[in-house]
Amino acid sequence: MRWPFGPVAHIRQQGAARHRCRAETRGRLARRARFALTMILGIGTAGAEVPAVTPTPEQALTGVVQALRAGQQQDALAQLQALTVREPTFRIAQLLYGDLLAARAGRDITVPLRDGDDSTLQALAEEVQLRLSAEANAPGADTVPNAVIALNPAHRHLVTVDLTRARLYLLEQSGDSLELRYHHYAAIGRNGTRKESEGDLRTPVGIYRITDWIDDRVLPELYGAGALPVSYPNPWDRFHGRTGHGIWLHGVPRDTYTRAPRSSEGCVTMANDDLRALRPRVQLGETPVVFSDELSWRSVSEQAAERDAWLARLGRWRERWSAVDTEGYLAFYHPDFTAPGLDRDAFADHKRRVNASKTFIDIEMEAPDIFHYPGTDTPTVMARFRMRYRSNNFQSESIKQQFWRQDAAGEWKIFREETPSS
Known part of the structure; x- marks a missing residue:
């Protein structure tokens, strides 16, 4: 453009x-x-x-x-x-x-x-x-984005885009520390945020992964120094019927330094130098990208306390499953829970039948990514982790993605569960 x-x-x-x-x-x-x-x-x-x-x-x-x-x-x-x-x-x-x-x-x-x-x-x-x-008004020291609860230590970096303020933040993780390394201007879609459909010229709100690098040699000049596609639509988007594709972080034509704040067809655009600096800091398929239009910053101590509470909650869920305590395990699931092709009743019947044949279950979980999911009408927390399942008659390894919401009593329960391919 x-x-x-x-x-x-x-x-x-x-x-x-x-x-x-x-x-x-x-x-x-x-x-x-x-x-x-x-x-x-x-x-x-x-x-x-x-x-x-x-x-x-x-x-x-x-x-x-x-x-x-x-x-x-x-x-x-x-x-x-x-x-x-x-x-x-x-x-x-x-x-x-x-x-x-x-x-x-x-x-x-x-x-x-x-x-x-x-x-x-x-x-x-x-x-x-x-x-x-x-x-x-740059974020203060010892603050982190409000979306972040926990981050797998394998992720060296986190990319967060404040869509309202046209700002991209790169954070670096070392041990339990997540520190802001730099931030810069980044433009968004012509019609703003919260993409719903193909061609609406909006930038999506959600948690994504950078999936690839496309070199500028195979792209039109519009994309400048290259492009980093993200995983829109993700399972949460598809669950909500959102359509479209081709949401990228990319550069700009070389005859300009940056584009107007709202000027793309839904992508996030930035100066070519900024894109070149970002590229070596992302791990394809792994680096999380937060697109938010409600971003704020909170203290590290507040984030750490919430992280510990959520890690304990996930630990209790795993323990009930590993103990073959089917009813205790099902108690973690929201009354409105769904999984692909299943409502809560069908899911519960399936788990009872499967677990009836188990003499033992062993669940190993890698450190999870846990986020307050942006852009939801009801507060929602996403947990994503790699899991290894082993029982007396079956074993598997997969990625599990859960979306938690509070029930009528204010208890956090699993509202949606997916097993994405990557």
């Missing part, structure tokens, strides 16, 4: 910072540039820290804003000059640079715009707000 606004043609040449851009009418350029600066000067950046060495383009933009708000226009101009040389397709920086050059020529850049209904200007305003707000 084409970017909704073109690069700015600089008003004056500033040494090595001069960039040749597409032609556009001067009046529209002036309105866009003035609009961008007006928006930025009205957004606070308290708490944002710009690193002393090699800031990201977004952090560099924050430094520019801090200089402008402090009245240091010359410093802001110098920083923008460096940023536009470094990232000539970063169009917000180009717009601001052109505006500051216009200010040096005596043009008034503080007059509010009257064409605020212009969709291009609104997209620009939204992108500016999202970027600067994210830098100013």
Whole structure:
């Protein structure tokens, strides 16, 4: 998809910072540039820290804003000059640079715009707000995403996308510690979140896995440096009748730095450099990806307490099954439970028949992934784990995926159970 606004043609040449851009009418350029600066000067950046060495383009933009708000226009101009040389397709920086050059020529850049209904200007305003707000309100130390309860130690990384704030977070796990490594801007579907059907131009909400890497050599230029497909639709999506396919994390055309906040057909898009940095940190088929439009951050201590409670709950479920205590095992299942092709009564009858022939059952569980599942009307917890089953007459190894909900008494019970192929 084409970017909704073109690069700015600089008003004056500033040494090595001069960039040749597409032609556009001067009046529209002036309105866009003035609009961008007006928006930025009205957004606070308290708490944002710009690193002393090699800031990201977004952090560099924050430094520019801090200089402008402090009245240091010359410093802001110098920083923008460096940023536009470094990232000539970063169009917000180009717009601001052109505006500051216009200010040096005596043009008034503080007059509010009257064409605020212009969709291009609104997209620009939204992108500016999202970027600067994210830098100013980065998650604190010793916090984790609210979706996370437990993560299998085999996962080195977790990818979380805050769809509402157009932000991707990469977290790294070491032992029991889950720490934020970096975050950056990431755009989403044209029509927002909560994908339901093929072609609705929405980004899904849920827990997924990165399944593959597709190199840019086999993709159209639209996808930039490549693509990381995710496992939409997953079993939970199919249970709810959701359709569609081809939801990817991917790059952008090389003539732009990033796309507008809502501009894809449902994928999550990011700067090509950000995609290249992400690729070696994901394990295909394993790395969890959280797409959420209700993301918040909570303390590690709160998450650890909930993790321990859920690990104990799963342990009790396993113990009842291993003890061939069929009725005790079935007590963990919600009155509205279903499995593929079975309601609770049929499931219970099946388990009673199977267990009648068992002299022993041995269940081994690997460390589970446990998440608060985003986007549900009723609070739902997903547990996913690899399980080895052995009895006197059967053995198997599989992945089990459970969705837990509270019953009328407030007790957590298994509402849905699947055995996905991967």
